[in-house]
Amino acid sequence: MAPPVQSQRLPPPSQPSGKGEVGELKTQLRQLAGSRAPGAEDLKRELYKKVISYMTIGIDVSSLFSEMVMCSATSDIVLKKMCYLYVGNYAKVHPDLALLTINFLQKDCQDEDPMIRGLALRSLCSLRVKNLVEYLVGPLRTGLQDSNSYVRTVAAIGALKLYHISPSTCIDSDFPVALKALMMHDPDAKVVASCLSSLQEILTLEGSASEEASKERELLLSKPVIYFLLNRIREFSEWAQCLVLDLVSKYVPSESSEIFDIMNLLEDRLQHANSAVVLATINVFLHLTISMADVHQQVYERIKAPLLTLVGSGSSEQSYAVLSHLHLLVMRAPILFSSDYKHFYCRYSDPSYVKKLKLEMLTAVANESNTYEIVTELSEYAANVDVLIARESIRAVGKIALQQYDVNAIVDRLLQFLEMEKDYVTAETLVLVKDLLRKYPQWSQDCIAVVGNVSSKNVEEPKAKAALVWMLGEYSQDMLDAPYILESLIDSWDEEDSAEVRLHLLTAVTKCFFKRPPETQKALGAALAAGLADAHQDVHDRALFYYRLLQHDVSVAERVINPPKQAVSVFADTQSSEVKDRIFDEFNSLSVIYQEPSYMFIDKEHRGPFEFSEDIGALASGASPDNSVLPSQRVEASDNDLLLSASEKEDNRGTATNGSLSYSAPDYNGSSTALVSHSPSSTVNTAAVSGAPPTASISQPIIEIDDLLGLGPVMTTTPTPALKLNSKTVLDPATFQRKWGQLPIALTQDYSLTAQGVASLTSPQVLLRHMQGHLIQCIASGGQPPNFKFFFFAQNSEAPSGAGFFLVECLVNTSSSKAHVKVKADEARLSQDFAVLFQSALEKFGVS
Numbered sequence: 001m002a003p004p005v006q007s008q009r010l011p012p013p014s015q016p017s018g019k020g021e022v023g024e025l026k027t028q029l030r031q032l033a034g035s036r037a038p039g040a041e042d043l044k045r046e047l048y049k050k051v052i053s054y055m056t057i058g059i060d061v062s063s064l065f066s067e068m069v070m071c072s073a074t075s076d077i078v079l080k081k082m083c084y085l086y087v088g089n090y091a092k093v094h095p096d097l098a099l100l101t102i103n104f105l106q107k108d109c110q111d112e113d114p115m116i117r118g119l120a121l122r123s124l125c126s127l128r129v130k131n132l133v134e135y136l137v138g139p140l141r142t143g144l145q146d147s148n149s150y151v152r153t154v155a156a157i158g159a160l161k162l163y164h165i166s167p168s169t170c171i172d173s174d175f176p177v178a179l180k181a182l183m184m185h186d187p188d189a190k191v192v193a194s195c196l197s198s199l200q201e202i203l204t205l206e207g208s209a210s211e212e213a214s215k216e217r218e219l220l221l222s223k224p225v226i227y228f229l230l231n232r233i234r235e236f237s238e239w240a241q242c243l244v245l246d247l248v249s250k251y252v253p254s255e256s257s258e259i260f261d262i263m264n265l266l267e268d269r270l271q272h273a274n275s276a277v278v279l280a281t282i283n284v285f286l287h288l289t290i291s292m293a294d295v296h297q298q299v300y301e302r303i304k305a306p307l308l309t310l311v312g313s314g315s316s317e318q319s320y321a322v323l324s325h326l327h328l329l330v331m332r333a334p335i336l337f338s339s340d341y342k343h344f345y346c347r348y349s350d351p352s353y354v355k356k357l358k359l360e361m362l363t364a365v366a367n368e369s370n371t372y373e374i375v376t377e378l379s380e381y382a383a384n385v386d387v388l389i390a391r392e393s394i395r396a397v398g399k400i401a402l403q404q405y406d407v408n409a410i411v412d413r414l415l416q417f418l419e420m421e422k423d424y425v426t427a428e429t430l431v432l433v434k435d436l437l438r439k440y441p442q443w444s445q446d447c448i449a450v451v452g453n454v455s456s457k458n459v460e461e462p463k464a465k466a467a468l469v470w471m472l473g474e475y476s477q478d479m480l481d482a483p484y485i486l487e488s489l490i491d492s493w494d495e496e497d498s499a500e501v502r503l504h505l506l507t508a509v510t511k512c513f514f515k516r517p518p519e520t521q522k523a524l525g526a527a528l529a530a531g532l533a534d535a536h537q538d539v540h541d542r543a544l545f546y547y548r549l550l551q552h553d554v555s556v557a558e559r560v561i562n563p564p565k566q567a568v569s570v571f572a573d574t575q576s577s578e579v580k581d582r583i584f585d586e587f588n589s590l591s592v593i594y595q596e597p598s599y600m601f602i603d604k605e606h607r608g609p610f611e612f613s614e615d616i617g618a619l620a621s622g623a624s625p626d627n628s629v630l631p632s633q634r635v636e637a638s639d640n641d642l643l644l645s646a647s648e649k650e651d652n653r654g655t656a657t658n659g660s661l662s663y664s665a666p667d668y669n670g671s672s673t674a675l676v677s678h679s680p681s682s683t684v685n686t687a688a689v690s691g692a693p694p695t696a697s698i699s700q701p702i703i704e705i706d707d708l709l710g711l712g713p714v715m716t717t718t719p720t721p722a723l724k725l726n727s728k729t730v731l732d733p734a735t736f737q738r739k740w741g742q743l744p745i746a747l748t749q750d751y752s753l754t755a756q757g758v759a760s761l762t763s764p765q766v767l768l769r770h771m772q773g774h775l776i777q778c779i780a781s782g783g784q785p786p787n788f789k790f791f792f793f794a795q796n797s798e799a800p801s802g803a804g805f806f807l808v809e810c811l812v813n814t815s816s817s818k819a820h821v822k823v824k825a826d827e828a829r830l831s832q833d834f835a836v837l838f839q840s841a842l843e844k845f846g847v848s
Helices: 021-032 042-054 062-070 077-090 093-109 114-125 134-144 149-165 169-174 175-185 189-207 211-219 223-231 238-248 256-271 275-288 291-310 316-332 333-343 352-365 371-381 386-405 408-420 422-440 441-451 462-474 484-492 501-514 519-533 537-552 554-562 579-585 589-593 639-644 644-653 698-710 733-742 754-761 766-772 829-847
Strands: 746-752 777-784 787-797 805-814 818-825
Touching: 021 042, 021 746, 042 175, 042 644, 062 077, 062 093, 062 175, 062 829, 077 093, 077 114, 093 114, 093 134, 093 408, 114 134, 114 149, 134 149, 134 175, 149 169, 149 175, 149 189, 149 223, 149 501, 149 554, 169 175, 169 189, 175 189, 175 211, 189 211, 189 223, 189 238, 223 238, 238 256, 238 275, 256 275, 256 291, 275 291, 275 316, 291 316, 291 333, 316 333, 316 352, 316 579, 316 589, 352 371, 371 386, 371 408, 386 408, 386 422, 408 422, 408 441, 422 441, 422 462, 462 484, 484 501, 484 519, 501 519, 501 537, 501 554, 519 537, 537 554, 579 589, 733 787, 733 805, 746 829, 754 829, 766 777, 766 829, 787 829, 805 829, 818 829
Parallel strands: none
Antiparallel strands: 746 818, 777 787, 787 805, 805 818
16 A cells, blocks of 8 residues: 655745845745645745735835735635735836736636625726736726626726826726716615716816816716715715715705705705714705805704714714814804803813814803803813913903903903912913903003002013003003013013013003103113114114104104004904805815815915916915015004004005015106115115015005105106005915916017116016015916016905906016016906006016
8 A cells, every 4th residue: 555645845934044034935935836735825825924014014025026926826815915915015116027917917807706806906906007007998997897896896996096097098998988877877886986986086187188077077066966876875885975965065056946855855964973974964055055044044053953962972083173163153153052152161081172172162152141151161261280271261261351242240250360370371361451451441440450469570471571561551650660660671671582572661661751751761761772772673663763753752752652542342353254254165174174275285385385287387386485475464463553543554554565665766867667766865775776675565655655755756657547456365376277277368468678677586586575565466486597487466456255356477588688478357358457557566676
């Protein structure tokens, strides 16, 4: 009897041969390739696991590519998954090796097991090698017609991957048409959702270049497609439901009955356990009823309960996301949420970011009926161990005080904070008491009696110290020790690091001098001397201004520095209504979480250097690193701003770009481009000659000031048209690019540059700042001498929001001294008037 045949024994993968671990793996994989010995599959698994673990930690195992492919000829699905993972990781880095995988992947795409077919097709599409695109079309087309829903789902996503590798191949192979047909007829909800996702992305990306794709994208928003998806929405997964709801939110019903049909169909989605589905449904409701005021308010009432339920359930992160959306709704309709204020009370277990948002919401919903309860609750938070929350709670009390009529109890609460003897509590309270006195001067006696007991030595924070100094100067007649406290602060002038405090100190001691001259004269002299010697330009200028004003006439100085104050009725909001509306339009997105429009954190213009595609070209951002060129200017108000009326402040904001003005007069030799003074006794800004950027436009109010300064009238060669530009216009790059592609060219003009203009254009930022001073903003610029390219925009001040824009392309060649300008306009009839304004602005820069 013959002895039994002994099975071939293979060395285990853990026994290295001394040639290095990767080399040993290569040898063992080669031995196992094609082996059918018992236990071979298990050994392959161990080797594959080791290769994948090496790859995961960053060890280069690409040298095993051919051995891994040879060992992939197996029916073990676990081995195939690991092999596909390996191949997908190294195919893009080693495209020449990826060719080795095509045969076995195509073979697996025809396997009997649908799981293997799907995995092979997914891996084939994940190779992302442009040279292998021709091998993808056949398997993808077959996969879209496969009998198994998993394979069809993979094929639908694979079509999108093909588009990213080669858009032309995807479009020419009619995959968008096949995807739409599959979406409308496939019985499986996962396949429908995958087709919709791929089709949306393909048509969105292709729509900017193809009119046909743009029409197909619009057909996705047709009534048959929307109703088909809505009728099947309960079959979809949560992700797919959000996808469908996002599409529905963009649908514009033809009649009001459709709106109610859609809302009735989606009513049960408001009770869904997933917060993303609930928020997506709310987004649909809000956008469908935005033009129906009564129904819109009913929608607020209906969505309130689901949102409040979600806030109290789930993780802190989910609560914050839902609270952010609820906060947006509260800001738009606070009265509807005023009775639910207790839902916004902070819980001990809430993280700081949730507590901070709840404090903002308590501030927003406060009114006469609930103020006492809310302020009582906020006062408890002032003693919180979390300093950030304690500060925010005090600010919340102050904000409520500033928006209420009956502030008796609130003022008492604030003054009690000053008795807590905590530095940060005292600091925040002083700032709020200052604002409170600006709005309610009648409370000065009660407030000053308590503030007078606060020692200036215990106040270290600059804003708090500045607030205390302001009160010492404003109410020095009611505070016996005011001159002496100010004198002690002036004695420590050199130790004060904050320029804000030093500026307030100059103003306060001057005001105190007008009310109590004998006690303050010495302190005033010391303050002026210290201010004149101060290295900070603003402090030095204010001290010099006060000194010369006092030297000229003390009574005039008093009228200028310490005029009768009027109560501030409304404090400026940090966000404009236009920005809030823009955020509301982007409901259920990151814009609500960040509390700013999407272009602020998506577009590169607002994050650093950026580039436009298509005809706008590769241009660097018009915004300079020092933020001196911005789409809209923000002007920080100081105490002296109280001397100006609201209209004067608006005029200043319209003409000043960085807080300073440059005055210059023309040379009267017939040239209107070289700005030089005729008066020998005047000091003239020669910015336009030297190439330094002018910092303000020379509009009519400035001309009058120039006359007072003896600089003579400003002459221009171009008459000023009746068109007025918006000083606060904002236009995001995506809208600019869309408008630029849609609008026809209204007019084209050529200009010749003078030598002064060429000399001034040392960099794009010089022209940007100049044009911005004329209310013409730059959205993109770039180039190097001699070629520069700019894209400007401006807006008619009388046009409604989102309309009345003028778009300009300006090509400058400094070697030929030519400027070529194209103008596109929402209102073509005003394009000539705008061209006059644009030419006038260029003339002042040195272009004729």
